[in-house]
Amino acid sequence: MPDAKQSKQLFDLAKNAMSQAYVPYSHFTVGAAILTVSGELYSGCNVENASYPEGTCAEAGAIAAMVRDGQTQIKEIYVMGEGEALVTPCGGCRQRIREFSSTDTMIHICGPEGVRKSLTMDELLPFSFGPENLA
Template sequence: MLKLKASEAKTTKSKCDEQLFELAKDAMSKAYVPYSRFNVGAAISTVNGHVYSGCNVENAAYPEGTCAEAGAIASMVLGGDTVIKDIYVIGKGDGLVTPCGGCRQKIREFSSADTMIHICGPEGVRKSLSMEELLPFSFGPENLKL
């Protein structure tokens, strides 16, 4: 888990974006993927100005494991934050490495209307999507309020 205070984060928007991209890229390099050999990293910035990262972790009961996004979200919750401002997801290959269905729902649980999901490759951001674009007509916590 990596948690930074807002005062420790770089101040400009582009530098913050670069910091999150680099954190996701670093997390991707630390993924434990002996079965799929498909490394994924994620980095989250929260509305409170904290940053968290995670990587995918596989085990012998493949395909059971933990996605990078789920790891970053777990770190975020452990750190006391519950609202994602931006999430960067990075994987190698020619195609977009978007969050799986389960991770889309996990991101949705902790997102707001302003949450942005940035899909990256080793060269940088390939596509940015709003939560609504990533998971339209989603079911969320507000649906359970009576």
């Protein structure tokens, strides 16, 4: 678990990313922030497109920035959205997160007021298929 300062930093990164989302169609903003095992931080926001399936999730944007920088191991990820319900990663993003995670990687589901629920990768995507299945 990150220390209190890192947790606040990750929460603030996700919140800032959420505020930068490009969502002219759904108006549903999502932000994500990643802490890698080496201590690097990355963030992303959702980006919609007039051709709806061509949009990008916040988690995918943060993962792409992480990989672009040569990082491949997520320690913690914060995902933030508005509304009453938990804004959990979609199925595709669960698999994207899984690709760069261990079983104990923490996924923190947040609202603008704070962390609402924290889950391990195994809890978010039990019995998952990952790189080791191809070995």
